[in-house]
Amino acid sequence: xxxxxxxxxxxxxxxxxxxxxxxxxxxxxxxxxxxxxxxxxxxxxxxxxxxxxxxxxxxxxxxxxxxxxxxxxxxxxxxxxxxxxxxxxxxxxxxxxxxxxxxxxxxxxxxxxxxxxxxxxxxxxxxxxxxxxxxxxxx
Amino acid sequence: xxxxxxxxxxxxxxxxxxxxxxxxxxxxxxxxxxxxxxxxxxxxxxxxxxxxxxxxxxxxxxxxxxxxxxxxxxxxxxxxxxxxxxxxxxxxxxxxxxxxxxxxxxxxxxxxxxxxxxxxxxxxxxxxxxxxxxxxxxxxxxxxxxxxxxxxxxxxxxxxxxxxxxxxxxxxxxxxxxxxxxxxxxxxxxxxxxxxxxxxxxxxxxxxxxxxxxxxxxxxxxxxxxxxxxxxxxxxxxxxxxxxxxxxxxxxxxxxxxxxxxxxxxxxxxxxxxxxxxxxxxxxxxxxxxxxxxxxxxxxxxxxxxxxxxxxxxxxxxxxxxxxxxxxxxxxxxxxx
Numbered sequence: 001x002x003x004x005x006x007x008x009x010x011x012x013x014x015x016x017x018x019x020x021x022x023x024x025x026x027x028x029x030x031x032x033x034x035x036x037x038x039x040x041x042x043x044x045x046x047x048x049x050x051x052x053x054x055x056x057x058x059x060x061x062x063x064x065x066x067x068x069x070x071x072x073x074x075x076x077x078x079x080x081x082x083x084x085x086x087x088x089x090x091x092x093x094x095x096x097x098x099x100x101x102x103x104x105x106x107x108x109x110x111x112x113x114x115x116x117x118x119x120x121x122x123x124x125x126x127x128x129x130x131x132x133x134x135x136x137x138x139x
Numbered sequence: 140x141x142x143x144x145x146x147x148x149x150x151x152x153x154x155x156x157x158x159x160x161x162x163x164x165x166x167x168x169x170x171x172x173x174x175x176x177x178x179x180x181x182x183x184x185x186x187x188x189x190x191x192x193x194x195x196x197x198x199x200x201x202x203x204x205x206x207x208x209x210x211x212x213x214x215x216x217x218x219x220x221x222x223x224x225x226x227x228x229x230x231x232x233x234x235x236x237x238x239x240x241x242x243x244x245x246x247x248x249x250x251x252x253x254x255x256x257x258x259x260x261x262x263x264x265x266x267x268x269x270x271x272x273x274x275x276x277x278x279x280x281x282x283x284x285x286x287x288x289x290x291x292x293x294x295x296x297x298x299x300x301x302x303x304x305x306x307x308x309x310x311x312x313x314x315x316x317x318x319x320x321x322x323x324x325x326x327x328x329x330x331x332x333x334x335x336x337x338x339x340x341x342x343x344x345x346x347x348x349x350x351x352x353x354x355x356x357x358x359x360x361x362x363x364x365x366x367x368x369x370x371x372x373x374x375x376x377x378x379x380x381x382x383x384x385x386x387x388x389x390x391x392x393x394x395x396x397x398x399x400x401x402x403x404x405x406x407x408x409x410x411x412x413x414x415x416x417x418x419x420x421x422x423x424x425x426x427x428x429x430x431x432x433x434x435x436x437x438x439x440x441x442x443x444x445x446x447x448x449x450x451x452x453x454x455x456x457x458x459x460x461x462x463x464x465x466x467x468x469x470x471x472x473x474x475x476x
Contacts, residue, residue: 002159002454034186034220039227073227081190082159112222113258113316116361120224 005029006107006127008085011134014096015089022093024048024133027085028107031125033107037093038062040077040110043069047104053090061087080109094104096133143440144473145431148180148215149462150417151188153447156454157185165189166206173210177462180442181207182256182408185243193219193242200249209253215442216281216313216408217252219243223260233264240265241272248276254408256313257282259294263301268309273309281313281407284394289318289359290401300336302405311407314399316425317448318392323348324424326415327386330452331379340374344387352393363388386452396429403437413465414449420468428472435476443469 006029013025030036041060046053058069062078066089080086088105108124115121149172157163163171165188172178189199199248207214223230231239240261247255255273257266257280259454266280273280284290290299295312302310328341347370350406351358358366367388371380399406413422431443447461 002156005160029159031158033152034184035190035192037222037225041146079191082187083161083190110224110227112224113220113260115224115230118230127326 001031001033001123001127001129002029003031003125005127006031006125007105007131008129009105009129012096012101012103012131013134015092021091022096023089023091024093024096024101025087026103026131027087027091028105029085030080030082030109031107032111032123033082035079035081037112038080039073039075040112040120040122041069041072041080041086042108042110042124043088043105044104044108044124045104045126046088047102047128048090048093050104050117051102057091059089059091061089098130098133100130102128102130142435144476145409145434145439145443146180146213146440146468147178147466148182148213148442148444149177150182150184150216150218150444150446151183152184152218153387153445153462154451154458155187157458165293166202166455168208169212171459173206173212175459175460175463175464176394176438177445178210178212180444181212182216182218182442182444184218185246186220190247193246195246195249203250213442214250214252214307215444216254216256217243217247217250218249218256221258221261221265225321230232233262234268236261236265237268237272240269244269244278244280244352245276247278252278254279254281256408259283259285259288263297266298267301267305268308270305270309276308279309280405281311281437283313283315283410284318285315285410286317286320287358287363287388288393289357289394290398291357291394299402299405310320311405312402313408313410314402314406315412315446316427316430317390317412318394319396319411319424319426319430320391320424321392322352322424323387323391324449325417326449327383327452330434331383334379336376336379336383339444340376342385343374344370348391357393360389382452390448390451396426399430399433400437403439406434406437406439408439408441409434409443410446411443411465411469412446412448413461414447415453416464416468420464422465422468427468431469431472432476435473445469
């Protein structure tokens with residue numbers, strides 16, 4: 001649903017660590033019309049400038065704090081509201097140059113009221129979008 | 140004395156493209172409905188319009204009731220969700236489902252909605268457990284019958300038996316007119332032709348839908364989805380295969396409009412589904428005249444909640460204008476009955 005909105009068209013956030021690695025942040029939209037359980041969040045096929053990014057390199061921002069993506073499945077009673085973009089962070093990148101960078105993401109969620117057999121439907125959408133690097137950087 | 144007719148209304152779900160697109164807030168949607176006079180019935184989806192639902196945030200109920208009063212709107216139905224697959228590893232039990240739905244029913248009462256929309260995954264067992272909550276809250280519970288289901292689907296028949304046994308005025312059904320279409324909306328084919336899908340492939344899907352429609356076959360939802368998915372994939376439609384299969388199998392149903400009469404006394408709300416209009420202002424996929432005649436003949440006087448869902452394939456039209464045209468069409472038909 002609404003695949004063109006999947007990656008919010010705005011500046012790519014950049015975080016440079018003292019250890020010499022760089023992280024980038026961007027926001028994604030829920031590709032559905034109502035709030036869905038956060039533990040059903042599905043991120044896959046993430047790529048930065050065409051290079052695949054593993055799930056272990058991803059964090060998501062839940063209630064203002066970063067959480068490793070791989071721990072989100074263990075959340076209970078947390079919801080992704082339909083109007084709230086979700087901030088995603090890709091860690092452990094090499095230097096990120098000025099200019100535009102291509103982000104690819106498949107974002108999905110479990111739709112708990114559509115049950116096929118014994119499993120709830122998981123919907124996904126995929127988008128690639130070029131985002132300009134922010135001129136501000138945060139350590 | 141003129142007979143009483145159904146009342147017009149709208150579901151805020153019709154505004155999904157503009158709401159999801161952050162062009163209209165929930166308050167904007169209600170104000171737009173009020174300004175354009177496309178009520179008076181107002182339906183909302185709890186998990187869409189209210190952050191934190193079924194908990195109602197401080198001040199929300201007062202603000203909502205104020206908006207409703209300001210425009211003379213009438214809360215018609217709160218669409219709640221039967222999230223059977225809420226947990227990642229197993230399905231909810233009937234007792235868990237009843238416990239999950241109870242606060243949603245109470246939220247309806249808090250906001251002034253007389254009715255909630257339930258969905259198929261809430262089993263008869265769960266609803267029986269939930270009934271005392273609805274009776275205490277004085278909120279009616281209506282199961283939505285949505286394409287490809289019909290009044291004869293197994294789960295609907297099970298509910299009809301339950302309703303006969305319990306005989307409660309708080310139990311009913313909500314027909315969705317998408318269950319009774321006469322063809323796949325031509326707007327689907329137009330949109331996918333525009334996106335470059337070969338006409339021959341669209342014709343093949345359309346022919347199969349028409350073949351099922353003209354026969355006595357009434358495959359289940361999973362059978363229909365399986366068949367149309369396989370067909371669309373075999374036509375090499377790539378990423379268009381899934382949405383096209385879903386539109387053929389899951390949004391355009393085959394039930395005879397007259398069949399709604401079988402559950403006439405139990406109809407407590409209606410989703411007056413529509414997709415698009417032809418050049419004469421008619422809705423080519425929905426036999427609205429036949430459907431409204433059935434409802435009037437069974438004495439239905441509740442709300443017709445206009446539900447525009449053509450946005451699934453073409454989100455560009457203005458939702459309010461689409462609903463306004465649908466009200467115009469509905470009003471004309473009702474006046475002629």
